[in-house]
Amino acid sequence: MSDNIITIYGEVPELVEKKSSEIVNNYLGQEKDDFNYVKFNMYENDLTPIIEETLTMPFFSDKKAIVVKNAYIFTGEKGAKELNHNPEQLMEFIEKYDGDNLILFEVYQNKLDERKILTKSLKKNAQLKKVEQMSEEEIKKWIQNKLHENYKDIKQDALNLFIELTGINFNIVSQELSKLMLYIG
Numbered sequence: 001m002s003d004n005i006i007t008i009y010g011e012v013p014e015l016v017e018k019k020s021s022e023i024v025n026n027y028l029g030q031e032k033d034d035f036n037y038v039k040f041n042m043y044e045n046d047l048t049p050i051i052e053e054t055l056t057m058p059f060f061s062d063k064k065a066i067v068v069k070n071a072y073i074f075t076g077e078k079g080a081k082e083l084n085h086n087p088e089q090l091m092e093f094i095e096k097y098d099g100d101n102l103i104l105f106e107v108y109q110n111k112l113d114e115r116k117i118l119t120k121s122l123k124k125n126a127q128l129k130k131v132e133q134m135s136e137e138e139i140k141k142w143i144q145n146k147l148h149e150n151y152k153d154i155k156q157d158a159l160n161l162f163i164e165l166t167g168i169n170f171n172i173v174s175q176e177l178s179k180l181m182l183y184i185g
Helices: 014-026 045-055 087-096 115-124 137-148 156-166 170-184
Strands: 005-009 037-041 064-069 100-105 127-128
Touching: 005 014, 005 115, 014 064, 014 100, 014 170, 037 045, 045 064, 045 087, 087 115, 115 170, 137 156, 137 170
Parallel strands: 005 100, 005 127, 037 064, 064 100
Antiparallel strands: none
16 A cells, blocks of 8 residues: 555545645645646546656655646546546556655545445555535634634624524635625725
């Protein structure tokens, strides 16, 4: 099992990306730049350059992180017809990879397709991290931190009313908080 192949999945893309960014920052131990950080999107890129980039040694850096967004190949979702993803090639790579570069797959769905051989191989040979929806208390702390970052504050009763009106869906809370910050300047 490789510690340098990680799949993060969850239904809230912002939380998946946040977790992904934390892992990459911890792995690199320095600022991301063009030499130590590469990002791909499976809706736009074929698998071959992603695998080749992972197998390439880092340039002007000790470590390299490769992030693959929209890794729908591990789910039941169908991709674009013009992209020719080869699941066998990816499965062979996952089973044999023992390099030092970090490859991180971001899947924006609540669960992976357990029926696929590729997903079974991923579960056996890589780390899987599920990102759950935030609880009400976690969302309240996130709101307070976000407001604090923008030099704003909120009283507890106003925060409770905000949550009561928006619910605890992260996407909705995030959108409404952005509107609120625009309104109060």
